[in-house]
Structures are given as C-alpha cells and as structure tokens.
Amino acid sequence: MTVSDNNLSTLALAIKAWGRELGFAEIGIANVDLRHTEAGFQAWLDAGHHGDMDYMAAHGMKRARPAELVPGxxxxxxxxxxYLPRETAADWRDRELQRAQDPGRATISVYARGRDYHKVLRARLQQLADRIRNEVGEFGYRVFTDSAPVMEVALAEKSGIGWRGKHTLMLNREAGSMFFLGEILTDLPLPVDAPGGAHCGQCSACIGACPTQAILGPYQLDARRCISYLTIELKGAIPLELRPLIGNRVYGCDDCQLACPWNKFAQRSELPDFDVRNGLDEASMVALFGWDEAEFNRRLEGSPIRRIGHERWLRNLAVGLGNAARQRRGDAAIVAALQARAQHPSEMVREHVAWALAQHQSGASVPAPATPAG
Structure with missing residues (x-):
C-alpha cells in the first residue's frame, strides 16, 4: 500500500499516542542501517565474550541487518x-543494596519479580500493530520482544529513546535503565526520529560496581563473568572462582544499574504486571531452596524465572546458600537445607550443594576479584 508523506507523519504521531495509551513510556522510530555496529559485534563474538550463548552467533550479521531478518x-x-513495581519506594536503590548485603535473603533482579515481560510487551506491541492496521489497512510487520536476532539497544539509540551506557545497557535521561524494549519491524516508510547524545560523561560507577568485573571497560562486557549470564543463560556448572563473588544473587544482577546515577530518575510502571509476586523481593534462600519442582512450576507460572527450570534454580540457590554459610557458620537452617538436597538426582545440583557445604565447613574468606584480561 502507498501512504503519502503527510499521512505518514500524522501516522507516526498517532503511533506514539497509541503506544502511550497501551502503557509504553515512549515510542521512537528508526531506520534499519546498523552497519556501524557490525565490526564491534564481530569482535565481541571473536573474543568469545558471548560464552555459551550460541544463538548470538548463529545468525551471523543478520542481527545487524533487520531487512534480512524480515524482508521488506x-x-x-x-x-x-x-518496569519498577508500582509500589516501589523512593529509596528503592538503597533498599536493593541492603538486600544484597543480607546473606540469607535471595536477591532476584527487579525485572523478574513480576510477570514475564516477553508476554506483556508482545501482547501490547501486537495491539499497537492492530491499531496501525485499522488505520492504514494491511501492511508488512513483525513484532519482537527479546525474541529474535535484533540489536535492540542500537535501534533504540537510533530512534532517540536513549543511549548505550558504559555497562552496555540502554539509558534514558528521564527513566534511567529500568525499562524493557520491544519493537515492530515494518515496511511502512515512517519518518524517523533523531538519535540523542550520550550522557555518561566521565562516570564509570557501573564498571566499578560489577561484583565479578564482567565490564572490562566502557562498552565492553564479557558475558562469561556476568552474574546475569551465570544465573540465567549458563546451562552448566558455575565456575568455581566466580561462585564466591555471586553472593546472594540467585537470578540476575542489578548492581551496575543500582550504581548508575541516572537511575535516580527511574520510573514506576503503570501496569500491575510487574508488581512483585510470591514475595520475591523479601524471600529467604532457605525457603526458596525448599520448593520442589512442582511448587517451582506452580508458583512461577507466568514468571521469567521459570525459563531456567528447577535444576538451575537449585544450582543458583546452592551457590547463594554456600556464600551465606561461609558468613553464618552457625546457621543450622542453611546447613539443613543444603543437606536435604545433597542426594538430589541432578549431578550438577549435588556438586553445587557439596561446594556450598564445604564453604560452611571451611569458613573461607571471599577471594578478591581477578583482574580481567584485555
């Protein structure tokens, strides 16, 4: 179909208004030229910084070429x-930092405490596409939410939504980094928005805050050391040298975001979907470790956490409990919880439980983070 330039400009404004009605904080429009990202992306892959995330390399440069992913x-x-929950307190960053210092409490990334964002964003992006179709008739499009080889941050940067921070996450002057991104790839030649500038300046707080020194330098992330990767993406055993550095972070890690000054502007969600479920903002690791697989699946139905499965959930918690046991050598509840899983059918769970029990017995101190190479 053909739409005049004037009508396209009007349509772009309407799309932004419809997006706000659907709960999106902002809509931006970008072209698909990401050639400037290809060399850096290839270098990242060549360095092996993607770890076991084979899907990052599986599509080659299609990730930087949206028109190859969806022709037209x-x-x-x-x-x-x-995505901050609606009841988030003004001092939420201080509270999160305090939680990470409480050895017995589970620290779960803020984004994962409510409903799975993939479902929320995808449904609302589809509603937005339906609104567009009602206005202009049939058009070519595909909706994605972290579900296809798309360079979301680079596209968001081009669309004027913000800039890539030194931790590699997207930043916005009015909202920090506590938000999700989703996109509609389309054949409509809408007017594009101007990209904004970067506003990190000389700040490197995120780099210094990383518990495992996964941020090798500005815009350089070695995913193999990142706690989010280790607790979510990694399917096998967590490397021994990194376990003590994980602390009580059992699903994801927000440390680089908590350190970022721009997150004093982080905004609460308007939607109930991201409100905390199952008390995951205050849960003890002992309690969570006690969930059998049926309870894990039942309680976390509709949660992004469920995607890692019960085995990796226990693996992560075993590491957290081991770190707690090292600090609380007299805590019988932690030891009992670990001993109850010592004969688990999974070899990986048994190994991590054995490591955790050894931490209680040794009371070893946490080693200093190794200086990253490169």
Missing amino acids: TVRVIMARMN
Whole structure:
C-alpha cells in the first residue's frame, strides 16, 4: 500500500499516542542501517565474550541487518516500557543494596519479580500493530520482544529513546535503565526520529560496581563473568572462582544499574504486571531452596524465572546458600537445607550443594576479584 508523506507523519504521531495509551513510556522510530555496529559485534563474538550463548552467533550479521531478518523492513518502531513495581519506594536503590548485603535473603533482579515481560510487551506491541492496521489497512510487520536476532539497544539509540551506557545497557535521561524494549519491524516508510547524545560523561560507577568485573571497560562486557549470564543463560556448572563473588544473587544482577546515577530518575510502571509476586523481593534462600519442582512450576507460572527450570534454580540457590554459610557458620537452617538436597538426582545440583557445604565447613574468606584480561 502507498501512504503519502503527510499521512505518514500524522501516522507516526498517532503511533506514539497509541503506544502511550497501551502503557509504553515512549515510542521512537528508526531506520534499519546498523552497519556501524557490525565490526564491534564481530569482535565481541571473536573474543568469545558471548560464552555459551550460541544463538548470538548463529545468525551471523543478520542481527545487524533487520531487512534480512524480515524482508521488506525499512523502519523499526521501538517501544520502551518501565518496569519498577508500582509500589516501589523512593529509596528503592538503597533498599536493593541492603538486600544484597543480607546473606540469607535471595536477591532476584527487579525485572523478574513480576510477570514475564516477553508476554506483556508482545501482547501490547501486537495491539499497537492492530491499531496501525485499522488505520492504514494491511501492511508488512513483525513484532519482537527479546525474541529474535535484533540489536535492540542500537535501534533504540537510533530512534532517540536513549543511549548505550558504559555497562552496555540502554539509558534514558528521564527513566534511567529500568525499562524493557520491544519493537515492530515494518515496511511502512515512517519518518524517523533523531538519535540523542550520550550522557555518561566521565562516570564509570557501573564498571566499578560489577561484583565479578564482567565490564572490562566502557562498552565492553564479557558475558562469561556476568552474574546475569551465570544465573540465567549458563546451562552448566558455575565456575568455581566466580561462585564466591555471586553472593546472594540467585537470578540476575542489578548492581551496575543500582550504581548508575541516572537511575535516580527511574520510573514506576503503570501496569500491575510487574508488581512483585510470591514475595520475591523479601524471600529467604532457605525457603526458596525448599520448593520442589512442582511448587517451582506452580508458583512461577507466568514468571521469567521459570525459563531456567528447577535444576538451575537449585544450582543458583546452592551457590547463594554456600556464600551465606561461609558468613553464618552457625546457621543450622542453611546447613539443613543444603543437606536435604545433597542426594538430589541432578549431578550438577549435588556438586553445587557439596561446594556450598564445604564453604560452611571451611569458613573461607571471599577471594578478591581477578583482574580481567584485555
């Protein structure tokens, strides 16, 4: 179909208004030219910094070429949705930092305490696409939410939504980094938005805050050391040298975001979907470790955490409990919880439990982070 330039400009404004009605904090529109990202992406892959995330390399440079992923694509409609729970306190960053210092309490990334964002964003992006179709008729498009080889941050940067921070996450002057991204790839030649500038300046707080020194330097992330990778993406055993550095972070890690000054502007979500479920903001690791597989699946139905499965959930918690046991050598509840899983059918769980019990027995101190190479 053909739409005049004037009508396309009007349509772009309407899309942004419809997006706000659907709960998105911001909509931006970008072209699909990401040639400037290809060399850096290839270098990252060549260095092996993607770890076991084979899907990062599986599609080659298609990730930087949206028109190859969805033929006919000329524009990407980028959407940003805030995810801080509606009841988040003003001092939420201080509270999160305190939680990470409480050995017996589980620290779960803020984004994962409510409903799975993939489902929320995808459904609302589809509603936005339906609104567009109702306005202009049939058009070519595909909706994605962290579900396809798409360079979301680079596209969001081009669309004017923000800039890539030194921790490699997207930053926005009005909302920090506590938001999700989703996109609609389309054949509609909508007018594009101007990209904004970067505003990190000389700040390197995120780099210094990383518990495992996964941020090798500005814009350089070695995923193999990142706690989010280790607790979510990694399918096998967590490397021994990194276990003590994980502390009580059992699903993801927000440390680099908590350190970022821009997150004093982080916004609460307007949606109930991201409100905390199952008390995951205050849960003890002993209690969570006690969930059998049926309870894990039942309680975490509709949660992003469920994707890692019960075995990796226990693996992560065993590491956290081992770190707690090292600090609380007299805590019988921690030892009892670990001993109850010592004969678990999974070899990986048994190994991590054995490591955790050894921490209780040795009371070893946490080693200093190794200086990253490169």
